[in-house]
Amino acid sequence: xxxxxxxxxxxxxxxxxxxxxxxxxxxxxxxxxxxxxxxxxxxxxxxxxxxxxxxxxxxxxxxxxxxxxxxxxxxxxxxxxxxxxxxxxxxxxxxxxxxxxxxxxxxxxxxxxxx
Amino acid sequence: xxxxxxxxxxxxxxxxxxxxxxxxxxxxxxxxxxxxxxxxxxxxxxxxxxxxxxxxxxxxxxxxxxxxxxxxxxxxxxxxxxxxxxxxxxxxxxxxxxxxxxxxxxxxxxxxxxxxxx
Numbered sequence: 001x002x003x004x005x006x007x008x009x010x011x012x013x014x015x016x017x018x019x020x021x022x023x024x025x026x027x028x029x030x031x032x033x034x035x036x037x038x039x040x041x042x043x044x045x046x047x048x049x050x051x052x053x054x055x056x057x058x059x060x061x062x063x064x065x066x067x068x069x070x071x072x073x074x075x076x077x078x079x080x081x082x083x084x085x086x087x088x089x090x091x092x093x094x095x096x097x098x099x100x101x102x103x104x105x106x107x108x109x110x111x112x113x114x115x
Numbered sequence: 116x117x118x119x120x121x122x123x124x125x126x127x128x129x130x131x132x133x134x135x136x137x138x139x140x141x142x143x144x145x146x147x148x149x150x151x152x153x154x155x156x157x158x159x160x161x162x163x164x165x166x167x168x169x170x171x172x173x174x175x176x177x178x179x180x181x182x183x184x185x186x187x188x189x190x191x192x193x194x195x196x197x198x199x200x201x202x203x204x205x206x207x208x209x210x211x212x213x214x215x216x217x218x219x220x221x222x223x224x225x226x227x228x229x230x231x232x233x
Contacts, residue, residue, distance in 0.1 A: 002159050042119070043206070043223040056220065090160065100212045101148035101167060104221060106160040 003027040004107035006091050012113045013081065021076040021110045023091030030096045032074040033104060034066060037088040049074060050096060081114045088112070117142045119209050121224035128197045129232055135182075136192045136227045138207030144168075146212040149183065149190045150221065155203040163205070166190065197231045204228050 004025045013019050025032065034046040048056035049068040063085075065077040074091055088111050092104040118141045128134035140149070147168045154160040166174045166183050173181050178195045194201055207224040 002161060004159075040225065042225050043221075045220055048220065100146070101165070101210060103150065103162050103165055105162070106152075108159045 002105040002107070004091060004093055004105050006089075006107035006110050008110060009108065010111045010113075012115065013078070014115050015081060015083070017081075018077070018079040020078065021089055021091075021112075023074040023076075023107055025072055025074075025091075025093040025105070025107075027093055027105060029093040029105075030071050031094045032068060032071070033092040033094075034074065034076055035090040035092065037090055037109070043090065047076075078112075081112075083114050086112055086114045117144070117209050117211065117222050119207055119222055119224035121205075121207055121227050123227045124225070125228045125230070127230040127232055128194075130197055130199060132197055133193060133195045134197055134229065136194075136205050136207075136229065138190045138192070138224060140188050140190065140207075140209050142188070142209065142211075144211055148210040148212075149181075150208040150210065151179070151181070151190075151192045152206045152208060152223075153201075153203045154206065154226075155200075158203075160206070164192065194229075199231050199233060202229060202231045 007022045031050045033048050036044045045058050046060045047066045052068045063080050067075040088109040090109045091107040094102045094104045120139045149166045151163040152160050153163045164174050164176045164179050180193045182191045204226045206226045208221045
């Protein structure tokens with residue numbers, strides 16, 4: 001275990017549903033990340049939070065809405081998703097984003113299927 | 116923009132043998148960091164090894180070592196004495212030096228699926 005947990009591990013939802021993914025880190029880190037992992041594509045960075053402030057949004061559609069209430073928790077709110085949004089969504093954390101070369105620690109991911 | 120290329124989608128190795136996974140990257144930066152991550156089937160992605168570009172010495176972690184060739188922009192991972200538990204996807208990743216508006220973001224390759232056979 002890396003100290004980063006994600007719930008749920010699996011999620012199936014219809015295109016009209018609203019759901020949320022949760023990530024929690026127990027490492028005392030200040031930065032948290034959402035990634036999308038699709039088959040045969042590199043991991044795509046979606047959002048970066050540093051000290052609870054969003055510092056990067058990689059042109060992600062508005063149907064994905066992140067929330068970081070504190071440095072230990074990160075949410076990804078989902079609404080009106082498309083089938084092509086089906087993927088493994090990974091959360092990661094690191095000490096911070098302002099120090100070079102800091103490693104990121106990943107959660108187990110949420111396997112999302114959009115019907 | 117930086118890119119990371121892993122040219123071997125799949126590889127296999129016999130248990131106890133040595134295997135090398137290749138990774139090349141493209142960047143105009145002089146200072147940066149390189150990583151190898153391992154993602155076992157249905158398990159969490161974990162950091163295997165980390166290399167600082169300004170260090171000439173190749174990083175080593177137990178059975179895992181890298182061959183870092185800065186001029187060639189190559190960063191291969193060697194796994195010695197392969198074990199069944201090494202079966203996983205292996206991702207090479209690049210991180211720029213922080214500064215000038217750049218955060219510590221990782222850029223990943225597509226991965227190499229390694230199978231260790233008994």
